[in-house]
Amino acid sequence: MKRPAVFIDRDGTISEEVGYVNHPSRFRLFPYSSEAIRILNESGWLAILVTNQAGVARGYFSEDVIKQIHQQLESALHEESARLDAIYYCAHHPSIGEPPYRFDCDCRKPKTGLIDRAAADFEIDLERSWMVGDRYGDIELARNAGLHSALVLSGYGRGEWEYQRDSWKLEPEVVAENLLEAAKVIIERDAARATP
Ligand SMILES: [Mg+2]
Ligand SMILES: [Zn+2]
Numbered sequence: 001m002k003r004p005a006v007f008i009d010r011d012g013t014i015s016e017e018v019g020y021v022n023h024p025s026r027f028r029l030f031p032y033s034s035e036a037i038r039i040l041n042e043s044g045w046l047a048i049l050v051t052n053q054a055g056v057a058r059g060y061f062s063e064d065v066i067k068q069i070h071q072q073l074e075s076a077l078h079e080e081s082a083r084l085d086a087i088y089y090c091a092h093h094p095s096i097g098e099p100p101y102r103f104d105c106d107c108r109k110p111k112t113g114l115i116d117r118a119a120a121d122f123e124i125d126l127e128r129s130w131m132v133g134d135r136y137g138d139i140e141l142a143r144n145a146g147l148h149s150a151l152v153l154s155g156y157g158r159g160e161w162e163y164q165r166d167s168w169k170l171e172p173e174v175v176a177e178n179l180l181e182a183a184k185v186i187i188e189r190d191a192a193r194a195t196p
Pocket of ligand 1: 009010011012013133134135155
């Protein structure tokens with residue numbers, strides 16, 4: 001049976017926006033993220049991380065560093081009984097660095113390749129699914145992939161929302177203080193749709 005998914009951006013959404021996370025020691029999970037993921041797990045939602053990591057294409061760090069950081073993330077969540085169903089990342093940049101990472105790929109958000117991969121790997125009810133992120137590009141991704149959208153005010157979110165949104169062609173469906181509030185609102189809204 002198809003399940004809905006919440007696609008979650010990484011930097012600024014599940015963890016602090018610190019610029020390039022070029023070493024595992026720079027990764028800082030937000031204190032509420034485990035609870036947010038756990039309530040998605042317990043409510044039957046898929047929780048899937050989707051992140052651009054062009055620092056690889058730029059030569060700042062290797063893909064191995066991304067994998068270490070994601071292992072660290074998964075074990076931190078596990079300690080609090082929370083679990084991501086999958087993590088997908090794009091390490092490419094269309095015009096910077098060296099091949100194979102300098103590549104006009106289909107997976108650099110707001111392109112939909114990461115969502116497409118998830119949809120191939122899981123049975124996802126995309127019409128009920130959401131993208132949550134702290135940047136306008138995450139809202140564009142939601143539109144491109146046919147997902148509902150939530151902007152969080154953590155990371156770049158508050159600045160983008162207060163200072164940039166006049167120039168946006170799209171608005172998020174939900175604006176939430178952080179990932180935990182977004183998860184609660186998404187679950188509530190979905191339940192309200194299901195029971196007329
Ligand atoms: Mg972000
Ligand atoms: Zn890519």
